[in-house]
Amino acid sequence: MKKVTKPFKVASIEFNPILNERDKNVAALAKLTEEAFKNGAKLVVAPEMSTTGYYYANRKAIEPFVDTIPGKTTDVFAKLTKKYDAYIVFGMPEVDKKTNLYYNSAAMVGPDGYVGKYRKTQMWETETHWGAWGDLGVPVFDTELGKIAINICMDSAYFETARLAGIQGADILAFPTNSSAQAISALPARAQQNGMYIVSANRSNTEHGFHMIGGSAVWSPEGHKLAEAPVIMTEKEDVDEPTITYATIDPKQYDNKNKEALKERRPELYKELMQYVEPWDYTKNTTPHKIVAAALQYEPVLGDKAKNKQKIVSLLEDAKKQDGNLNLVVLPELSLTGPVDNKKDAASFAESADGETTQFFADLAKKYQVSIVAGLIEKENNNLFNSAFLISPDGSIAGKYEKTHLSKMDKKWATPGSSLPVFETKELGKIGILIGEDAQFPEASGVLAVERADTIAIPSAWNGQYGGKMEISKKMSVNKYPDDSMVTWDAVAIGAQAYTVVANYVGSDQHYLGGSSLYTLDPLYGLDQPVVAPSDKEEALVVKYETLQNDWWFNQDKLLLSRRTPYFVPLIQE
Structure with missing residues (x-):
């Protein structure tokens, strides 16, 4: 031919x-x-x-x-x-x-x-x-x-x-x-x-x-x-x-x-896509949670944990002033160091799960009575991971996620993670975490949906290496998408039917593009409203939403009930 x-x-x-x-x-x-x-x-x-x-x-x-x-x-x-x-x-x-x-x-x-x-x-x-x-x-x-x-x-x-x-x-x-x-x-x-x-x-x-x-x-x-x-x-x-x-x-x-x-797909991680738990899924939340979330957007001082701590504390105080009911805070990936591109620096910044970084965020979580999603270079069994931790308001670690789909910079020092967990919390419901490039792979958010994540947090260091601005007609959505809305992050939220909070950097030599955001379940027909921060400004973006939306015409329940899983086998074959 x-x-x-x-x-x-x-x-x-x-x-x-x-x-x-x-x-x-x-x-x-x-x-x-x-x-x-x-x-x-x-x-x-x-x-x-x-x-x-x-x-x-x-x-x-x-x-x-x-x-x-x-x-x-x-x-x-x-x-x-x-x-x-x-x-x-x-x-x-x-x-x-x-x-x-x-x-x-x-x-x-x-x-x-x-x-x-x-x-x-x-x-x-x-x-x-x-x-x-x-x-x-x-x-x-x-x-x-x-x-x-x-x-x-x-x-x-x-x-x-x-x-x-x-x-x-x-x-x-x-x-x-x-x-x-x-x-x-x-x-x-x-x-x-x-x-x-x-x-x-x-x-x-x-x-x-x-x-x-x-x-x-x-x-x-x-x-x-x-x-x-x-x-x-x-x-x-x-x-x-x-x-x-x-x-x-x-x-x-x-x-x-x-x-x-x-x-770069990881079919070995996607087996849950074949699971059809409906309609008897007793693990799902049935009670909506009212969330007041802050995505902290700042310019990282690369490798300077002290200066980044100062920025984070200032932004968190501002978020709390904006809304005293704040109960979730999401930070960019590798929150205290910024991204690194070599193994020597990564090794020098690396910590254990109970080290300086998690203790810093545990103290903040207790002080402000919020849950925090933040990232660090984690050292475990002689391996280095790009990890994110979910810290509860009492300062305890409610969950840990190790980035599974590595960036080009990550590959120079990091070991990829081996699972896509969802963490159950009393305060917020079920939380899934993706980091940066993970969002490129819809299988990852698909697994989180099957595992019934109510919210997906995405610590990110995005400078345009994937995705791009949404170009659908603005007339198409009852609740208009903000300018600079990003296709990939919106696809996570709508595709998993889980509210998605993204925290990204601005500035630095890597030209980070900001756009920290809340992406929602259905702005098209008027249920809710995405919110996007500017591309060039440090700020605490405070957003509100209520999880589940059980009465809406399309939601996570209906998504999972209608998936035709027998035909998805090629997606999980290694």
Whole structure:
């Protein structure tokens, strides 16, 4: 197979099918597809259920409109893809001839005809009334344009479905959707996490009271928006006419740092992803906790513990003045020394778990009656770890976490940790900790979700080495994301459905980017509000939230109840 090496055009067709009019829809979509092909598109993506419309009450309602894959519908598009030497991915309801089961599926057709299909793994409630859960996993199809995988709509709320494509080397993820915000808002993170392009096709009108917001887009492997259709937030703004959005994909970008980072995964640590404890998980908290947290953001005086202590005390006093109910404080990683890049310095700063640093923070915890998450270079059995400790208000150590996914600087001196624990506390509920680069790996926060973390603390030393600013349309979220919101940290919170408190440095020779923050469960539909500190200012960022949110439409309970764990096996294979 001869691979395309030069940049090529792709097209997202924002197509609004007429419910129950399969033949008319197929004809109209074929006409639009040919238009895109004539304009030079080599890959076209159309929305979820684009041949029939989306809402069907039961099997009987959709029975007249299903088709096999391959079948009559794919044959229509095969004529076009052969004529124009191109590919299309489109959503449709499929019937399996052997079982007579129906699936919310997507078909791929190329120059030589039918290529393959995908059955939606993570369905939304509406489809479960007529459709069976997808049973094919996430196949990746090797084409002249590169390796192409498919996810559909609700799949993107679960990092695992895109990750299954990523670990198979997918270059492009085709994403048919009927989204009201949640599904398409996750796409920049899914692109970044896996180093792949994403071509998303949504609808822009309302069906049976369900409004789809348009915003079809193409995302780069770095999570940058290459093109986007208008975002249509209300039914009054409905656009029934189709919109074609074009962008260019460059095969030279298939090999990139985000895809390279997949080699740093630690599958041996992710076994909990296969655990399905629902609905009888008696270890979870059932009582919400009201949290007043402070993320301390400061410029580290590298290697000078005394000066860093002064900064921390000053910021903590300010946080307590801002809110006397303060009960959680999170500091950047290696809190008293700042990051180090060689083994000699690391060894000179290293301490035992009961050394100067933990005693300093224990004294502060007792004085201010707060829980503290802080980091140090820990020496244990002749190994050095980038560790973080959770100190209780009585000064005792409630938990210790050793960084499992090391940075380039860490690798010069640190031993990677070997577990992803969650710590139970009386004051705050269940706390998980990630450090710095751990946040890049959604499996890590996924394990913390399975272990029922209510809050995730992230001590960090971020200077842009991963992640980046969020580029989703500001119109998409009821509660607007602050400027300088960071994709990776937001993906931890939403992906694990756990409030996430990040403390980062500013300044120094390493050019730390600040942005200490609270990321929340659902600003998109108006539950809560992320908060982000400036990129260049020392401050104690004080935030408030209440854990669990048991009554919200989507929460950690519903996330874990709906995960399709049998298909996640490749994620934990070493």
